[in-house]
Each structure stands twice: as C-alpha cells, then as structure tokens.
Amino acid sequence: MAVITIERKVLERNDVFAERNRALFARHGILAVNMVSSPGSGKTSLIERTLEHLRSSVRIGVIEGDVQTTLDAERIACYGVPAVQILTQGGCHLEAHLVAQAADSLDLGSLDLLIIENVGNLVCPAGYDLGEARRVVVLSTTEGDDKPLKYPGMFRSASALVINKIDLLPYVPCRLPDLEQNALQINPTLKIFEVSCTTRAGIADWCHWLCARS
Amino acid sequence: MHELSIAQDVLQIIAQYVPSPDHGRVRSVRMRIGALAGVMTESLRFCFAVASEGTAADGAQLEIEAVPGRARCRACQDIFQPRDCILICPRCHGNCVDLVAGNELQVLELEVEECTAAISSGENAIPPGC
Numbered sequence: 001m002a003v004i005t006i007e008r009k010v011l012e013r014n015d016v017f018a019e020r021n022r023a024l025f026a027r028h029g030i031l032a033v034n035m036v037s038s039p040g041s042g043k044t045s046l047i048e049r050t051l052e053h054l055r056s057s058v059r060i061g062v063i064e065g066d067v068q069t070t071l072d073a074e075r076i077a078c079y080g081v082p083a084v085q086i087l088t089q090g091g092c093h094l095e096a097h098l099v100a101q102a103a104d105s106l107d108l109g110s111l112d113l114l115i116i117e118n119v120g121n122l123v124c125p126a127g128y129d130l131g132e133a134r135r136v137v138v139l140s141t142t143e144g145d146d147k148p149l150k151y152p153g154m155f156r157s158a159s160a161l162v163i164n165k166i167d168l169l170p171y172v173p174c175r176l177p178d179l180e181q182n183a184l185q186i187n188p189t190l191k192i193f194e195v196s197c198t199t200r201a202g203i204a205d206w207c208h209w210l211c212a213r214s
Numbered sequence: 215m216h217e218l219s220i221a222q223d224v225l226q227i228i229a230q231y232v233p234s235p236d237h238g239r240v241r242s243v244r245m246r247i248g249a250l251a252g253v254m255t256e257s258l259r260f261c262f263a264v265a266s267e268g269t270a271a272d273g274a275q276l277e278i279e280a281v282p283g284r285a286r287c288r289a290c291q292d293i294f295q296p297r298d299c300i301l302i303c304p305r306c307h308g309n310c311v312d313l314v315a316g317n318e319l320q321v322l323e324l325e326v327e328e329c330t331a332a333i334s335s336g337e338n339a340i341p342p343g344c
Contacts, residue, residue: 001241001327002326003323003325004323004324006227006324007320007322007323008227008320008321010220010224010245010320010321011223013223091219092219123252124216127252149300152298152299152300152301153299185300185302186300186301186309188310
C-alpha cells in the first residue's frame with residue numbers, strides 16, 4: 001500500500017484561474033465586478049440601469065451567467081455594449097475558468113469596466129473567486145429583511161449590497177432598517193445602496209460608487 | 215453546497231496522481247473539511263461514491279478530518295468557537311471578526327494499492343490554459 005501526500009485545496013484550480021483573471025484585468029486597467037443574488041432580485045435590471053447611466057462615459061462589457069437561455073445577454077446587447085453569455089447547463093455558479101473563456105471573446109483593451117452577472121443563487125457563488133475586484137450582492141425588498149442572516153457566507157464575501165425594489169416597500173413586510181442592520185451585523189464593511197430599477201431611484205449613487213477606483 | 219461538483223474536483227486531483235485503475239486502486243482519500251466550509255459530509259460521501267465509479271478511486275473510502283470553526287475578534291482579541299456562520303464575539307459582542315479556522319476544504323493524502331504502473335507525482339497539475 002502506497003501513501004501519497006497531496007495537501008492541496010479542492011478549489012485550488014479555481015483559485016489559480018481566478019488569479020490569472022485578476023492579473024489579466026489589472027493589465028488592461030479593467031475594474032471587474034461580480035454581481036450575485038438569488039434569482040429575480042433584479043441583477044440584470046440593475047445592469048441595464050447602470051448601462052443607461054454610464055455607457056456614454058465608461059466603456060463597459062458584460063459577462064452573463066445562466067443555467068439556460070441567452071435572454072440576459074440579449075437584453076444587454078440592446079444597449080450597444082459587448083455581452084457574452086455563459087451557459088452552465090446545470091451548474092449552480094460561475095467558476096473562474098468559465099469567466100476566462102468568456103473574457104477571451106471580449107476586446108479587453110477597449111473596456112474600463114467588466115460586469116459579471118453570476119448565476120442566481122445566494123449560496124454557491126460565495127465560494128468561487130472569479131478574479132473580480134469587487135463582489136456586489138443584490139437583494140430585493142420582496143425577499144425579506146432576514147436574508148443576510150440566512151445566507152451569511154454570501155453577504156460576508158461582498159463589499160457592497162444593493163437593495164432593489166424599494167418602490168415596493170409600502171406593499172411588502174420588509175423593514176429596511178432591519179435589513180440593513182442584519183446585513184451590517186454579518187459584514188460591518190458593507191457599502192449599502194437603496195435603489196429601484198423601476199423608478200431609477202438611487203441609481204446615480206450606485207453608479208458613482210461603481211466607477212470609483214479606490 | 216454542491217457536493218457533486220466538489221466530489222468531481224476531488225476526483226480530478228486524484229486523477230493527477232492515479233490516472234486510471236491501471237495505475238492502481240485508491241483505497242482511501244483523507245480530506246480536511248472545516249465546519250464552516252459549507253460542505254455536507256454525508257452528501258459528499260454519496261456523491262463521491264457515484265462520481266468515482268469506473269475510476270481509480272472506485273470504492274475508495276473518504277476519511278474526513280473535521281476542523282471546528284475558530285474566530286478572532288479584532289476588537290478584544292478573544293478567540294472563540296463560533297456556533298454558526300454568524301460571527302459575533304461572545305465577549306464584547308463585536309462583529310469585526312476574522313475566521314481563523316473552519317473554512318478548510320483539502321485533499322490530504324491517498325492510500326493506493328495494486329500499483330501496476332508508475333504513479334504520477336502530480337506535477338503540472340494545473341492545466342496551462344482553459
């Protein structure tokens with residue numbers, strides 16, 4: 001019987017690809033942002049509002065991640081920015097090697113900002129570094145103010161929280177102060193934005209932070 | 215989490231050392247898994263058993279070394295064992311806490327028998343491209 005010593009992280013392959021991505025984006029001066037949330041919170045809508053606000057002054061590319069369909073990439077393409085769709089065909093999260101493949105399809109030299117929309121899932125994407133500079137979690141008011149406590153891993157891994165659908169607050173039991181308190185309890189460094197992709201409320205502040213390079 | 219995907223990642227690592235049943239049969243895989251890594255060990259065992267069929271690790275036992283969570287409060291420097299993923303210092307109730315241990319997900323070693331061909335050293339384990 002032979003004993004082979006390995007002592008390797010299970011996810012090291014992803015970490016290697018993530019660091020390659022990170023170096024690639026840095027070489028091109030690109031700010032890469034990984035957007036995560038549960039399905040239906042409004043990630044794609046937030047990207048659309050962001051494009052409306054910034055595309056005339058910031059060169060933006062988008063990588064869309066979904067289990068099936070190219071619907072999201074088609075929505076983004078309507079704004080005249082380069083968009084690449086990753087289809088995981090069952091995978092519940094994006095991984096760094098998939099992002100690397102998608103980035104190959106983009107002219108990185110012509111971009112300032114790369115937005116990566118992850119598969120809708122508040123659990124698994126937390127464990128996979130894609131090589132992003134910032135991770136943003138989107139949570140809508142219709143999901144409830146207790147979600148940061150229920151999914152601490154995701155909220156702890158993020159640098160910003162965008163609370164979407166604030167226009168629906170009069171109609172849902174979500175209490176905004178409780179939601180923000182819960183989120184900051186998990187991650188006291190979270191930068192929090194309150195937006196509505198329907199009314200455009202809060203979008204300017206979100207875009208201002210997004211473009212800041214500090 | 216997605217234990218099948220993790221099992222497949224483990225098997226990819228194993229295959230870099232024991233590429234096929236012709237190279238040997240893996241009898242056990244020792245892993246270190248932290249309590250806060252988000253991995254259900256029984257699900258992982260099930261998925262590993264399914265995913266390893268036909269490989270050199272077919273029938274291999276997963277021996278899991280569990281690591282309890284340990285965290286350090288940045289405010290009062292207390293080191294404590296968190297009960298869950300919500301990291302609050304029990305002494306000062308601060309939430310500026312760093313996880314010191316409990317997030318591990320590693321393959322430590324393999325026990326391999328019936329070696330009939332040279333076992334790879336696992337060098338160049340990371341593919342050069344996508």
